Amino acid sequence: MASTTSTARMLPGAPVARRLLDDVAERSRALRESGTVPSLATILVGDDAASAGYIRIKQRQAADLGFSSPHVHLPADTTEDVLHHAIADLNDDPAVHALLIQYPVPDHLDYAAALMAVAPDKDVDGMHPTNLGRLAAGIAGPTPCTPAGIEALLAHYEIPIRGREVVILGRGATLGRPLAMLLAQKRPTADAAVTVVHTGVEDWARYTRRADVLIAAAGVPGIVQPEHVRPGATVIGGGVRYAGRRLLPDVDESCAAVAGAITPRVGGVGPTTVAMLFQNAIAAAERALRRQAPM
Numbered sequence: 577m578a579s580t581t582s583t584a585r586m587l588p589g590a591p592v593a594r595r596l597l598d599d600v601a602e603r604s605r606a607l608r609e610s611g612t613v614p615s616l617a618t619i620l621v622g623d624d625a626a627s628a629g630y631i632r633i634k635q636r637q638a639a640d641l642g643f644s645s646p647h648v649h650l651p652a653d654t655t656e657d658v659l660h661h662a663i664a665d666l667n668d669d670p671a672v673h674a675l676l677i678q679y680p681v682p683d684h685l686d687y688a689a690a691l692m693a694v695a696p697d698k699d700v701d702g703m704h705p706t707n708l709g710r711l712a713a714g715i716a717g718p719t720p721c722t723p724a725g726i727e728a729l730l731a732h733y734e735i736p737i738r739g740r741e742v743v744i745l746g747r748g749a750t751l752g753r754p755l756a757m758l759l760a761q762k763r764p765t766a767d768a769a770v771t772v773v774h775t776g777v778e779d780w781a782r783y784t785r786r787a788d789v790l791i792a793a794a795g796v797p798g799i800v801q802p803e804h805v806r807p808g809a810t811v812i813g814g815g816v817r818y819a820g821r822r823l824l825p826d827v828d829e830s831c832a833a834v835a836g837a838i839t840p841r842v843g844g845v846g847p848t849t850v851a852m853l854f855q856n857a858i859a860a861a862e863r864a865l866r867r868q869a870p871m
């Protein structure tokens with residue numbers, strides 16, 4: 577790749593995540609002072625070392641934030657029935673406010689069905705169909721973490737999107753589609769004119785080239801090149817693919833020579849996604865407490 581001179585302002589995710597997590601810690605302290613320990617439960621099926629590592633990181637982070645983090649570890653040959661019983665037990669446990677099922681599960685299990693079995697109010701990923709429905713209807717509830725993290729990142733760096741043209745490349749269920757719904761909502765940190773492009777739009781560059789904010793959500797390494805970016809635009813790299821442990825982002829690094837602001841190759845959207853998981857968890861604990869409060 578030709579070397580390029582970056583003139584773009586970098587938009588790292590870490591300071592955004594720090595602020596979001598500080599807010600979680602504050603709200604966690606308030607809950608504990610009123611006698612409720614916020615709780616994020618995790619389920620791991622099998623012995624995949626990377627998955628076990630991710631769970632340990634989340635548990636450490638949970639402890640730092642004053643959460644309890646009950647953990648259920650099921651063997652790799654767990655049946656669908658046993659997994660669903662474990663989910664039901666945590667759904668029914670009033671001391672558990674939020675629940676995470678570590679992805680992936682062994683091939684013989686249906687991850688989507690497991691997610692559907694999680695009580696929507698405890699859905700820490702915000703991906704349960706009930707929560708996607710709430711998002712579409714503008715009803716408060718757990719919000720999909722990566723889209724919410726992108727909105728928080730734009731707000732943190734005071735990138736104006738209200739009334740501006742935001743173009744999202746990709747309409748996937750995890751990122752592009754919920755992000756489009758979120759950024760089109762009538763709120764001060766959203767309120768954008770959102771366009772979504774995909775493989776059905778052959779000349780998608782026609783749209784990305786006029787975007788004030790271009791968000792890559794395709795999962796196709798290097799799909800966004802400088803010629804797809806309007807000079808001075810903000811470019812957010814959401815889509816990534818992994819080749820082993822190597823991260824291959826949608827946005828080619830050379831875009832930094834054209835963009836006005838851009839997320840870094842590593843450490844952009846990722847940290848905000850994790851922080852949003854804890855934002856969803858603390859909000860779930862607060863909701864549970866409000867439901868218990870005498871009227």
Ligand SMILES: NC(=O)c1ccc[n+]([C@@H]2O[C@H](COP(=O)([O-])OP(=O)(O)OC[C@H]3O[C@@H](n4cnc5c(N)ncnc54)[C@H](OP(=O)(O)O)[C@@H]3O)[C@@H](O)[C@H]2O)c1
Nearest residue numbers: 722746747748749750751752774775793794795815816849
């Ligand atoms: N950074 C994070 O924390 C984080 C978290 C979650 C997800 N992600 C990443 O976000 C990406 C999207 O995930 P997803 O599940 O929402 O999406 P997905 O289901 O994989 O869909 C990808 C989308 O990109 C479009 N696309 C693919 N190739 C294209 C091309 N050549 N030209 C135009 N459009 C193209 C597809 O169009 P069609 O619909 O027409 O097929 C589809 O809408 C993935 O890379 C995932 O790893 C990142």
